[in-house]
Amino acid sequence: MRKLNYTDLLAELGISSAHPGGLNLSKTILSKENINKEMHVLDIGCGTGQSSAFLAKNYKCNVTSLDAHSTMVEKAKKRFNNKKLQINLLKANAEALPFKDDNFDLILAESVLVFTSIDLSLPELYRVLKPNAKLISIEMTTTKDLNLFEKAEIQNVYGIQKILTEKEWTNHFTNVGFSTVSVEHEENVHYQHIASEENDPSPYIDPTLFTILESHVHIMEKFKDRLTYRIFKCIK
Template sequence: MKQIKNSYLELLAELGIGGAHPGGIKLTEEILKSENINSTCHVLDAGCGTGQTAAYLSQTFQANVTALDFNSTMVAKAKHRMKINNLPVEIIEGSIEDIPLPNHHFDFIISESVISFVNKPKAISEIYRILKNGGRFIAVEPTLNERLDVTQEQEIMQFYGLDSLLMEKDWAELLKQIGFKNIQIQHHTTIESEPDFHYSNEIDPVLYDVMKKHLEIISKYQETFSYRVYTCTK
């Protein structure tokens, strides 16, 4: 199979999958119900993809929403989403490892299946930096239910381009080391969301093989490789 750099992330970008994180937009809606978000809040969607969550935040809470993604294809699709829905969401192209935004600016930051794909301590430190004191961080992240053997873990890490696979205690410890408090871990049953696609005009056929492999891995490791919702406060 032809190799594509960050092939899984390229697949998400070219198909323009909104809510690609586990649980999709319905999980996002469920999580945000318990957060005190209103029109005075500044909220960052870190790793926004096509902007589905950012649009929901703006439409539902009338919050001041900023959205960040490193992939130029995703950024273009997010901007298009905001334009056709007439939403005042600022879309920025940039890395979650080096966020081009000021210190202590946001009341809430949400990141959905993003930190696993980057340098985790660096990204979480950046999120901590730009949160206000007392600000809330909400993350949905792939999480091992139990350790796998080395070969199995390598299969997952190599396909998704991950540098490590964490269990929930590892995620909690990492958040604590950065300085976060009131760390809570939520388990959710699988929530089905309607697919949300914004296809590119031309899609490399190789990416359909990538999708096939992704579905194979999800099926193969469904009992041991799932996700958690992590919430905490600066």
């Protein structure tokens, strides 16, 4: 039987928004973009679909939502159906996208890439973007050096391969081919509290997941001065 992980926790609790700043930060970021109804937008790692629903409802653009977790996809589908939104929803992996080259005008990745193999997922996102199109990525970032034991502790809780600084993230984006990478950081924005009235919890939640939740809370407190986030805006 597969060992449960942090992503399972988010899926089974039906977390609407686990990335730093939540939907309010997403709204602020998107308001700065010239999104129109002709644009094709990919929400990668869409989770339960909150940002996708906001995009489709408020910008009337063509939204494609994708997540690798079956429960996330089920709950996103439920959200879209309840809101009567026409959104193309797929279960797929960011490391092998089922799209043709030069397909999207904008890709939104909210605390997603850190949970993937960056060396596989980033080239895929670059590939499916149209020329001069944009990737907006909100990612966990460390502001100070972590020792090997601290890195291992964080990686074990979240099941991630790398914990990167702002410079290291920027290097990854430029190395894959993005011509311009700008970095933003809204002050007084932190990782979201898990609890929210927008959540859609499963009927049964494995008690093991609450141990993972406790570990998450511990990590957020222990590394509150060294784990933060950055908004990366990358032009192909």
